[in-house]
Amino acid sequence: MLAARWPAARVTGLDTSPEMLQRAGGAESGVAWVQGDIADWDPGEPAGLVFAxxxxxxxxDHDALFPALAEALAPGGVLAVQMPRNFDEPSHRVLGEVAERPRWADRVGHRAGWRPVDPPDAYFGRLAPRCATVDLWETVYYQVLHGEDAAAEWVKGAAARPFLDDLGDDAGAFFAEYAAALRPHYPPGPDGSTLFPFRRLFAIATR
Ligand SMILES: C[S@@+](CC[C@H](N)C(=O)[O-])C[C@H]1O[C@@H](n2cnc3c(N)ncnc32)[C@H](O)[C@@H]1O
Known part of the structure; x- marks a missing residue:
């Protein structure tokens, strides 16, 4: 979409995952796909837009990452970011609580309390000294999910992934405990669907 919106721009798509890059599209998309880590990415020349x-x-280490991304921008360039910030909700709290149970603590207990995204004012502090404008906002999306243990199944593909990867053959047993513990927090409605509120933080900063 970015390449289509700015056909004259040189667009680079970065991800650590080869599978994700393959899914994203081929050379015909007008994007140069690069496998790499955002933490040490260098655009080579000042960027007009960094979109994440x-x-x-x-x-x-967002104290290092956000100043570096702002400084990668050309004058007038824009940093546009969306990050999940649902870490204090039952979906994520319960994940940590199950990880701290005696059966799992030695392998995934250290992952409990994972809060990689700070409150909005922390991002203002990182961006405002380097940018002419900083817009921040949060939106809670009321996602309508379907199926059994719908909230747990959703988290399985996101925040739960590192826990499940660490546990290998025991991932199924851990997930079953997590899904059972989460059930009372997200009961299905009369039509069988589950409303799953999910908070996201947005930042748009202009250099
Ligand atoms: C939820 S997906 C979002 C993918 C894509 N940005 C999109 O909007 O559809 C999160 C992505 O972040 C990638 N990722 C995780 N750590 C990364 C890092 N350090 N550098 C670059 N990409 C990373 C993962 O491989 C994964 O594809």
């Missing part, structure tokens, strides 16, 4: 959707929460 649902990815920066996987990168540690």
């Amino acid at each position: 959707n649902a990815s920066l929460h996987w990168v540690d």
Whole structure:
């Protein structure tokens, strides 16, 4: 979409995952796909736009990352970021609580309390000294999910992934405990669907 919106621009698509890059599209998309880590990415020349959707929460040390991304911009360039910030909700709290149970603590207990995204004012502090404008906002999306243990199944593909990867053959047993513990927090409605509120933080900063 970005390449179509700015056909004259040189657009680079970055991700650590080869599978994700393959899914994103081939050379015909007009994008140069690069496998790499955002934490040490160098655009080579000042960027007109740095756009990061649902990815920066996987990168540690936002005190270093956000100033570096702002400084990668050309004058008038824009940093546009969306990150999940649902870490204090039952979906994520319960994940940590199950990880701290005696059966799991030695392998995934250290992952409890994972809060990779700070409150909005922390991002203002990182961006405002380097940018002419900083817009921040949060939106809670009331996602309508279907199926059994719909909230747990949704988290399985996101925040739960590192826990499940660490546990290998025991991932199924851990997930079953997590789904059972989460059930009372997200009961299905009369039509069988589950409303799953999910908070996301947005930042748009202009250099
Ligand atoms: C929820 S997906 C979002 C993918 C894509 N940005 C989108 O909007 O559809 C999160 C992505 O972040 C990637 N990722 C995680 N850590 C990363 C890092 N340090 N550098 C670059 N990409 C990373 C993952 O491989 C994954 O594809």
